[in-house]
Amino acid sequence: MRVADNTVYNSFISGYETTAAKMQKTMEQLSSEKKVNSASDDPVAASKIISLNTSIAQNSMYSNTISNSVSWDSAQDSALGSISDVMLNIRSLVEEAANGTNNSTDYSSIKSEVTQDIEQIASTLNTKYGNDYVFGGENTTTAPFALSKDSNGNITGLTYSGTSQNLTREISDGTTVSLFANGNEFLTANSSNSATDTSTTTANSSTLGSYFSNLISALNSGSQSSMSNLLAETDDYRNNFVNIRSSIGSLTDRLNTASSLNTSRQTDLKTDLSNVQDVDVAEAYTQFSQEKLAYQAVLALGTKIMDTNILDYVN
Incomplete structure (x- = not known):
């Protein structure tokens, strides 16, 4: 079964945005050394942080x-x-x-x-x-x-x-x-x-x-x-x-x-605030490395998709 080019492209874009967002969030955590940088990151944790502060x-x-x-x-x-x-x-x-x-x-x-x-x-x-x-x-x-x-x-x-x-x-x-x-x-x-x-x-x-x-x-x-x-x-x-x-x-x-x-x-x-708010830097860096690999893999896949032309479909 042949998959439409538009479907392949949309799937690539979705994967790209997801992996990029995850990597960006981890980068922010490493930079700030905090798990929660905005309420949208984790509403429950954000509420607890406000209460503890x-x-x-x-x-x-x-x-x-x-x-x-x-x-x-x-x-x-x-x-x-x-x-x-x-x-x-x-x-x-x-x-x-x-x-x-x-x-x-x-x-x-x-x-x-x-x-x-x-x-x-x-x-x-x-x-x-x-x-x-x-x-x-x-x-x-x-x-x-x-x-x-x-x-x-x-x-x-x-x-x-x-x-x-x-x-x-x-x-x-x-x-x-x-x-x-x-x-x-x-x-x-x-x-x-x-x-x-x-x-x-x-x-x-x-x-x-x-x-x-x-x-x-x-x-x-x-x-x-x-x-x-x-x-x-x-x-x-x-x-x-x-x-x-x-x-x-x-x-x-x-x-x-x-x-x-x-x-x-x-x-x-x-101590309670640190447990809720502070990042385990070593763990976050390991996670960032994994997310970076996934991001690079998505980019590599995207490059192959972009190189596809009409001749690839001619038998």
């Missing part, structure tokens, strides 16, 4: 949040460690002022050092991480603490202009943490001492600011009994700083654990 980007965002949160905690920890040391020095000075061997010059010298320590505490409470104040609650753009003084330069109080909220951060899908930021918690402290000398003229300090004010007043008056009464309060406020620092440390431990889990998940996601 979205998850990787989301997880990377969580990683940045965790890292920033750890740095936030670190800035706070350093600040509270410094304040704790300063409070310890104030306690030593208060104890010295209460020993009964000081004259007016000694009290003036102690007052000068205590004043410097209080100013350092106020300055440290205005610590910033980047451009944000870390102890101002949700108000991170304005210095939250300020000392008040009378006309003689004596410290009379400490004001707080921040908010009473901590900061919420999402560290993974459905998981949030509360970063400490509420500086208002520094202003009060639960007494850890049952005995209080009620015979003194110094009232119990209701806030950190009033404690500072009472301390300066006691040094101005040279009252030993007032100094003795303030020792317990000094311990209370220092312990409050220490306790808050401890809670921040616990949160840092949790964040470090979350960071490890985040890193592990990111590795898993990238």
